[in-house]
Amino acid sequence: MLGDVLGEAQIRAAVPERIFLRGDAYCEQGAVVRLARRGECVHAAVAGSEAEPYQVEVTARGDRVLARCDCPYADEWGEWCKHVVAVLLALARGRTQVEEQPTVRELLATLDRRRIEEVVATLVEEMPGLYDVVRERTQRSPRRPR
Numbered sequence: 001m002l003g004d005v006l007g008e009a010q011i012r013a014a015v016p017e018r019i020f021l022r023g024d025a026y027c028e029q030g031a032v033v034r035l036a037r038r039g040e041c042v043h044a045a046v047a048g049s050e051a052e053p054y055q056v057e058v059t060a061r062g063d064r065v066l067a068r069c070d071c072p073y074a075d076e077w078g079e080w081c082k083h084v085v086a087v088l089l090a091l092a093r094g095r096t097q098v099e100e101q102p103t104v105r106e107l108l109a110t111l112d113r114r115r116i117e118e119v120v121a122t123l124v125e126e127m128p129g130l131y132d133v134v135r136e137r138t139q140r141s142p143r144r145p146r
Contacts, residue, residue: 006065011088015080023085031083032090039103042091046083054083058091 012020026032026046033053034045040060045053048071058067065088073081080088090096108116124130 006088007092008089011085011092015085019080019082020085022082024089026082026086027089027093032086032096034099035087035090035096036099036101038101042087042098044087044090046086048083056083056087058084058087 006014011023015023026048031047032044033047034043036043042058044056044058046056046069048054054069054071056067056069058065060066067080067084067088069081069083071081071083073079091098108119111119120134124134
């Protein structure tokens with residue numbers, strides 16, 4: 001679990017002080033509004049300055065923590081942002097409930113081929129940008145499941 005990998009001291013050491021303090025404030029204010037574990041990955045929603053919460057994904061790989069956020073700071077600087085820090089602190093402090101969810105592969109394993117095709121087609125209708133992703137992935141050799 002990520003809370004076991006990183007404590008507050010490690011989180012503080014990994015980011016500039018101003019980012020740690022802002023992430024700490026977000027954590028303490030309850031801005032981490034959802035935590036869900038799917039397999040090895042924790043997905044979170046963090047309320048911020050935009051109308052929609054920022055989406056954060058955190059994964060532990062051995063003693064390394066990989067994190068991604070959809071906020072502009074993360075895109076521009078490529079570092080952990082205050083939203084990632086808030087999620088990591090919420091996990092380290094154990095104050096926020098983590099919902100256990102099945103992975104996408106586990107969800108799809110319960111469906112027959114026809115239903116999987118329906119799900120993918122509906123997703124592409126709702127998010128047209130996915131068409132190019134589906135097309136690319138179906139034209140190259142299949143990857144083995146992890």
